[in-house]
Amino acid sequence: MRGLLIIVLMLSGSVWAQHVNYNDSTITITGKVRDTSRSVGFYNMVIVNKSTSKGVFGDYAGNFSITIKKSDTLGIAVRGYKTIYVSYRDSVYRSSYSPIFYIQELAYIGEEVVVVPLKTLEELKAERAAIEKRIAPSVTVSNAIQSPITALYVAFSKREKTKRLVAEMEYKDSQDAIVREILRIYVHNDIIYLSQDDFDEFILFLNINPEYLKTATDYELVTFIKARFDQFQSIKQGGY
Numbered sequence: 001m002r003g004l005l006i007i008v009l010m011l012s013g014s015v016w017a018q019h020v021n022y023n024d025s026t027i028t029i030t031g032k033v034r035d036t037s038r039s040v041g042f043y044n045m046v047i048v049n050k051s052t053s054k055g056v057f058g059d060y061a062g063n064f065s066i067t068i069k070k071s072d073t074l075g076i077a078v079r080g081y082k083t084i085y086v087s088y089r090d091s092v093y094r095s096s097y098s099p100i101f102y103i104q105e106l107a108y109i110g111e112e113v114v115v116v117p118l119k120t121l122e123e124l125k126a127e128r129a130a131i132e133k134r135i136a137p138s139v140t141v142s143n144a145i146q147s148p149i150t151a152l153y154v155a156f157s158k159r160e161k162t163k164r165l166v167a168e169m170e171y172k173d174s175q176d177a178i179v180r181e182i183l184r185i186y187v188h189n190d191i192i193y194l195s196q197d198d199f200d201e202f203i204l205f206l207n208i209n210p211e212y213l214k215t216a217t218d219y220e221l222v223t224f225i226k227a228r229f230d231q232f233q234s235i236k237q238g239g240y
Helices: 002-018 121-129 141-146 148-156 158-188 196-206 210-215 218-236
Strands: 026-035 045-049 054-057 063-069 073-078 084-087 100-103
Touching: 026 073, 045 063, 054 063, 073 100, 084 100, 121 158, 121 210, 158 196, 158 210, 158 218, 196 218
Parallel strands: 026 100
Antiparallel strands: 026 063, 045 054, 045 073, 073 084
16 A cells, blocks of 8 residues: 555656746856857847846857746847847756857848939030930921922821920930039039939929020029029928
8 A cells, every 4th residue: 555655656746747837947048159151259249038128248259148037038139140039948947058059140231322423514514515406307398398298297197206205305304414413513512402302393393494504604504593492492491
């Protein structure tokens, strides 16, 4: 009978041991952090217990030691690297662990930036003077007399109308491109204070005459654009 009791107690103890919850027990983690691709030192490694928001700093070699509850989650953060998280909740209980953690550098992918150098006023003056509209087919008295069918085709063909429209658009685009470059110079030299988001709107508001753009002096142009800019700013701010 006594032997049977001992066996029952042993079995009970074994079952109890299998169901012991160690998650509230403390464990000590003495870890090492390593870069996945190269040997590097860490000046700013922080190991934070997410459950308590408390933590410790690691040393330059990537070593650290921290005592937590087994159920807690650690965050291992190093500037410039992906933060990793670790928990021993589901691990076999031990009072201490000595893991090695491998971390990866963050990959930064940004938008492509194209740096365009500023042109000089002399270069832009030459470009202003050279603005020309591409010649598109048009009906004249001469070609109407010589070839009435060709004249009718040029006058009413959708394709030819499209060509003339494209020529007009190219002409306008070339003007706007030069005005944009002039505005970049003015902004760079603090003549006007125009944000990149307002460039297109101001160019439309400016509505500069093509012939004036070609022939005006630099002084005339800057005076005209500065006056129009003041009007533009006044309207934007609710004035008249």
